[in-house]
Amino acid sequence: MADLVPTELIDELRLAVGVDHVLVGDDLCAGFSRDWTGRFIGRAAAVVRPGSTAEVATVLKACHDASVAVVPQGGNTGLVGGSVPLNGEVVLSLTRLANIEPVDRAAGQVTVGAGVTLSALQRHATAAAMAFGVDLGARDSATVGGMIATNAGGLRFLRYGGMREQVVGLEAVLADGTVLSHMGGLAKDNTGYHWPSLLCGSEGTLAVVTQARLKLVPAHTEQALALLAFDSVATAVDAVRHVRERAQNLSAAELFLGDGLELVCTQLQIARPFSTTHAAYVVVECTALSDPIDELAGAVADLHGVMDVAVADRGRFDLLWSYRDRHAEAINLLGPPHKLDVTLPAGRLVEFIETIGQVVSSVDPSARTWLFGHVADGNIHVNITGPAPHDEATDEAVLQVVAALGGSISAEHGIGTAKKHWLHLNRSDAEIAMFRSLKHALDPTDILNPNVLLPS
Ligand SMILES: Cc1cc2nc3c(=O)[nH]c(=O)nc-3n(C[C@H](O)[C@H](O)[C@H](O)COP(=O)(O)OP(=O)(O)OC[C@H]3O[C@@H](n4cnc5c(N)ncnc54)[C@H](O)[C@@H]3O)c2cc1C
Numbered sequence: 001m002a003d004l005v006p007t008e009l010i011d012e013l014r015l016a017v018g019v020d021h022v023l024v025g026d027d028l029c030a031g032f033s034r035d036w037t038g039r040f041i042g043r044a045a046a047v048v049r050p051g052s053t054a055e056v057a058t059v060l061k062a063c064h065d066a067s068v069a070v071v072p073q074g075g076n077t078g079l080v081g082g083s084v085p086l087n088g089e090v091v092l093s094l095t096r097l098a099n100i101e102p103v104d105r106a107a108g109q110v111t112v113g114a115g116v117t118l119s120a121l122q123r124h125a126t127a128a129a130m131a132f133g134v135d136l137g138a139r140d141s142a143t144v145g146g147m148i149a150t151n152a153g154g155l156r157f158l159r160y161g162g163m164r165e166q167v168v169g170l171e172a173v174l175a176d177g178t179v180l181s182h183m184g185g186l187a188k189d190n191t192g193y194h195w196p197s198l199l200c201g202s203e204g205t206l207a208v209v210t211q212a213r214l215k216l217v218p219a220h221t222e223q224a225l226a227l228l229a230f231d232s233v234a235t236a237v238d239a240v241r242h243v244r245e246r247a248q249n250l251s252a253a254e255l256f257l258g259d260g261l262e263l264v265c266t267q268l269q270i271a272r273p274f275s276t277t278h279a280a281y282v283v284v285e286c287t288a289l290s291d292p293i294d295e296l297a298g299a300v301a302d303l304h305g306v307m308d309v310a311v312a313d314r315g316r317f318d319l320l321w322s323y324r325d326r327h328a329e330a331i332n333l334l335g336p337p338h339k340l341d342v343t344l345p346a347g348r349l350v351e352f353i354e355t356i357g358q359v360v361s362s363v364d365p366s367a368r369t370w371l372f373g374h375v376a377d378g379n380i381h382v383n384i385t386g387p388a389p390h391d392e393a394t395d396e397a398v399l400q401v402v403a404a405l406g407g408s409i410s411a412e413h414g415i416g417t418a419k420k421h422w423l424h425l426n427r428s429d430a431e432i433a434m435f436r437s438l439k440h441a442l443d444p445t446d447i448l449n450p451n452v453l454l455p456s
Contacts, residue, residue: 004045004088009066013048013090016058021049021096032073032091033084036138039336039389040081040417044071044091051096053171053179053210060208060447061177063090069447070175072204074146075117077138079339080416082203082452083146089450094145097210103128108216109168109185114145114209121214130216133160137325145209151201153412158244158376159251160217162412163200169213170196174206175443185213198438203414204449206442220251220287224296225312227320228303229278233257234350235305236280240375243284247299249292252285254324255375257353261323263370267330270322274308282375283324327372331383334368338395339418340382341373342402343411349378352405356398360384363397379411392421399425415453423455 014022023029029044045068050056063070069089076083085091097113100120104110105128112121118132118139125132136142136154146152148170153162160166169183182196199207230236233255240253258277265272284300286292293311300309312320331337344352357369367386373379384394395418399409403425409415415423423432435454439446 005068005090006066009062009068010046012062013046013059016062017048017050017055021051023047023049029091032076032093035079035081035084036077037079037332037336037339039338040084040086042084042086043088044085045088047091047093049093049096053097053173056092056094056097056173056208056210057177057179059092060173060175064176064445064447067445067447069450071449071451072145072149072208074115074143074149075138075141077142078146078150078416079341079413080410080418080452082150082414082416082449084417086417086451092208094208094210095143097145100124103130103216104185105130107185109213110216111169111183111211111213112144113211114143114148116144118142118144118147125216126219129219131219132214133166133217134163137328144212144214148200148209148212149202149204150414151412153374153377153379155252155254155374157374157379157412158253164197166215167196167200167212168215170199170209171211172199172207172209175445175448180207183211183213201414203416203453205439205453206448208448218289220249220289222289222291223285223287223317224291224293225283225285225317225320226296226300227273227310227312227323228282228284228300228306229274229308230280230282231278231305231307233280233353236282237350237375239300239303239305240282240284242303243299244376247284247286247292247295249286249288249295250284250299251287252283253376254283254373255380256281256324256327256372260327260370260372264323264326264330267333268326270319270326273310273320273323276308278307281323283320324372327370328383331370331385334385336389337370338384338387339413340384340395340398340409341411341413342380342382342398342407342409343378344380344402344405344407346378348405348407349375349380352401352407353380356382356401359397359401360394363394364391367394374411377411378407395419396422417451420453420455423453
């Protein structure tokens with residue numbers, strides 16, 4: 001694939017980042033050319049691994065001058081095919097930007113490189129008796145840069161918001177190599193356009209994130225966790241509303257269904273939590289400075305429709321979480337899934353969960369639908385197994401239903417390659433035209449992640 005780009009460019013990239021950090025050839029580039037699900041597989045002209053912002057700037061300028069497209073990549077855990085070189089692009093892997101500065105305790109902030117993984121950031125914050133507000137299952141690989149580029153939400157969104165809410169400063173490089181830096185971290189700062197917010201969710205199309213200054217939250221050392229089983233989706237969703245009203249320290253409320261739990265337990269050989277299977281399950285978690293078990297117990301007492309309860313004591317938190325956290329892994333074992341991550345308005349959520357499986361089956365009788373997600377945010381992950389990777393008939397059916405119900409076709413994973421044909425379901429022509437103007441202003445030659453977000 002190196003022949004897709006001029007040899008002079010490869011030489012220039014080697015000069016910029018060092019020979020060892022330019023990978024060429026299918027064998028070396030394979031791991032960077034396929035997404036986490038295996039649904040999106042491409043080929044890279046080369047993989048370039050810069051070790052500093054200055055090197056990122058030199059690489060981008062060289063690619064810009066040679067009109068060669070670049071796909072920024074962090075941990076490659078994105079679920080919409082946005083980090084994969086589909087048409088022989090250069091992959092710009094940011095994982096070497098792994099610097100972590102000491103926690104600024106006075107400000108409650110920390111500055112980290114774009115390539116720092118979420119778990120490294122979490123460990124660093126914990127060592128300073130603080131915490132980072134966003135958490136997600138891919139924490140060991142997902143990077144700060146990728147999480148900003150996708151505006152990741154995750155398990156604690158209901159308490160702390162998503163990545164946009166945590167970013168208080170940003171450094172990024174434009175397509176032509178210009179470095180932008182606004183890292184002051186001031187809480188109040190109305191000095192014109194807030195471009196760091198614009199880059200949150202921009203999916204690598206506007207600039208490459210190299211460093212971020214992030215807000216930290218108090219470390220809640222005490223945790224209480226319960227797994228509740230319900231006789232129906234409606235009672236589970238209703239219960240979450242009640243728990244939210246009653247538990248001030250609620251930090252997560254995650255839904256999954258009976259067939260999903262069965263799949264996790266069978267595929268991953270985990271012991272079942274209860275002797276019988278139920279229609280729906282919710283994991284609820286409270287975290288606080290003092291033990292929130294009484295608060296959680298009070299919040300779940302007298303809930304309607306509860307069939308079974310498991311409360312985690314120390315040492316069992318991970319097991320109870322794993323029933324929800326390991327859904328994606330278990331589903332992947334069935335073959336590359338179609339992943340549709342959607343939000344529904346509160347009043348339409350139950351109807352959606354109860355009917356969408358039939359909608360999928362009516363389009364493709366061999367397809368299976370798996371539903372789970374961040375129910376307190378109205379965010380459901382619709383996973384479909386069975387259809388071939390390029391068969392988008394069931395995707396289309398689901399996203400049309402979501403839009404008709406007033407929902408969003410992407411809650412937190414982004415649009416990527418997977419959903420760009422359906423952006424119009426949520427965005428007007430005028431909005432899409434404005435997106436294109438922004439893209440053109442910042443990346444006039446369209447070299448930054450050209451396959452994602454905007455419809456062809
Ligand atoms: C098991 C599992 C659980 C998950 N759970 C959640 C969840 O709860 N919530 C959630 O929101 N997501 C979740 N995800 C999706 C994924 O982890 C997130 O989208 C994450 O933010 C991606 O980070 P990454 O570093 O892997 O980015 P990548 O996958 O490498 O890239 C994602 C996008 O960001 C761009 N990008 C990457 N780095 C940069 C950079 N430095 N500058 C500019 N653009 C860049 C890429 O071009 C691409 O478009 C999950 C994924 C898995 C596999």
